[in-house]
Amino acid sequence: MSTNDSVPHTDAMAWAGSDEVLGQAAAWLDEGREVALATVVSTWGSSPRPVGSQLLVDRQGNMVGSVSGGCIEGAVVSEARAALEDGKPRLLDFGVSDEMAWEVGLACGGKVEVFVERLGD
Known part of the structure; x- marks a missing residue:
């Protein structure tokens, strides 16, 4: 982990499976x-x-982990930080038409739904 907490980063477990995430x-909550x-x-x-x-x-x-390999990760991180602030879960819907696909990184089109929640409390 970086000692500079003001700089977001992904650690060595970036592509970790669900068990590792x-x-x-649990470890972070314990801390x-x-x-x-x-x-x-x-x-x-x-x-x-x-x-x-x-x-x-x-x-x-x-x-730690990944939900997109980069193309929507920034928006998910932003919503995760918002969930930390207000405690409200979110269901994010990322869908693109073939014309818009290249702009957001879903090069073949498609749809992804991501549920974001604050843990603990």
Whole structure:
């Protein structure tokens, strides 16, 4: 982990499976960190990560896991940080037409739904 908490980063577990992400969530909660968990709950067509993929985000912007391989990750991290602020879960829907696909990184079109929730409390 970086000692500079103001700079968000993804650590060596960036492509971790659900067991590793949930294990890290438990460890961070035990340390007293505030964390949010994002989970891919549905996909249609082209999607960078399968259903069940997870991304853990703490208040400092540290991340473990992945829900998109990059193309929608920034928006998910932003919503995870918002969930840390207000405690409200979110269901994010990323769908693109073939014309818009290249702009957001879903090069073959498709749809991804991601559920974001604050853990703990």
